[in-house]
Amino acid sequence: MLKDKNAKPAIDLLQSRFSGVLDFVTIYNDVEDQLAQFLVAEGVLIRDEMTNAFDKSYKVADDLYVNGIKNIQVPQESVYDTELCRVLVNWIVKAGGIEVDGQWHIVENCDNRRNKHLYSNIVITADHQRIVLELLATATQNDLDEHFKSVLKYAELLSADEIWIVHFMCEDGYTARKLHWPLNDKINVIHFFHNRRMLNVLMNARYADSNCTIKFIVDQVVPLQS
Structure with a gap:
């Protein structure tokens, strides 16, 4: 181009x-x-996405402490969604043979009721594999539980082979307490903790490998290009 x-x-x-x-x-x-x-x-x-996100593309973390304060502005889900889609497109789509779709519109047919319209955040489709990514931003445990349920529904409707919850978090002390994982081992989860400038990023993950063995990544530092 x-x-x-x-x-x-x-x-x-x-x-x-x-x-x-x-x-x-x-x-x-x-x-x-x-x-x-x-x-x-x-x-x-x-883009200087994170600085703008705290001031312009934000939600309010009502029940969580960020920088020692409740009810503070934090980046909303759409910020991470946009940037992750951009990264995936530039990383794997341009290599060929793989599609990345954001906000996949799913219609669930309901007998004797109005059909439900659902939207999965990101869907990656290869020749013989489909992966569903469901994103959250600075979520509470209840938020996570709700998305654990919804991502299973998306995976069923899209006939997905692999499921991931991707949680971006800037809550105080998040990595110091017990991380929240789903009871269903089919759901892979990755938590990214970052500060306001995205200079310090830690990754924790629980996932099933190709042999269906549960693996963990604990407090891995994610190096970012300066």
Whole structure:
């Protein structure tokens, strides 16, 4: 796409505004913003997503402490959904043979009642495999339990081979207490803990390997590119 002649304005913007700059650049012009979004989609630039998320794309953590305070703004699920979709597309879709779909619309037929409309966050489809990813953002135990149930329904309706709950969390002391896992071993779960600037990320996971043996990842530091 970047070699296409129509991409020249975006390349010009990249060279004039971003090349050689090691910090984030603020864009105020609508035309330049669209060009920058194109460069983000192509994996050339990254957004300062987390800083904006706490101020603009947020939800309120009513029952959880973040930075020692309850009822504080934290990134909402859509922030992680958008970024994870972008990463997956640039990582595995461009390699070929794999599809990544966000917000897959599922219609559940209900006898004598109105059909239910459901939306699975991310679905990865390969030649002989389908994986359902259900995302949560700074969730309570009750939130997790509800999603443990809903992801099983999505997997059934989509004939999925593998199920993952992906939980992004910035709650205080989350890794110091017992992590919450589903009773159903078919549900793989991964918890990502991060601070406000996404500079410190810890990963905990429980999953079934190819031999259906339950494995754990405990407090693994996730290195991020600077």
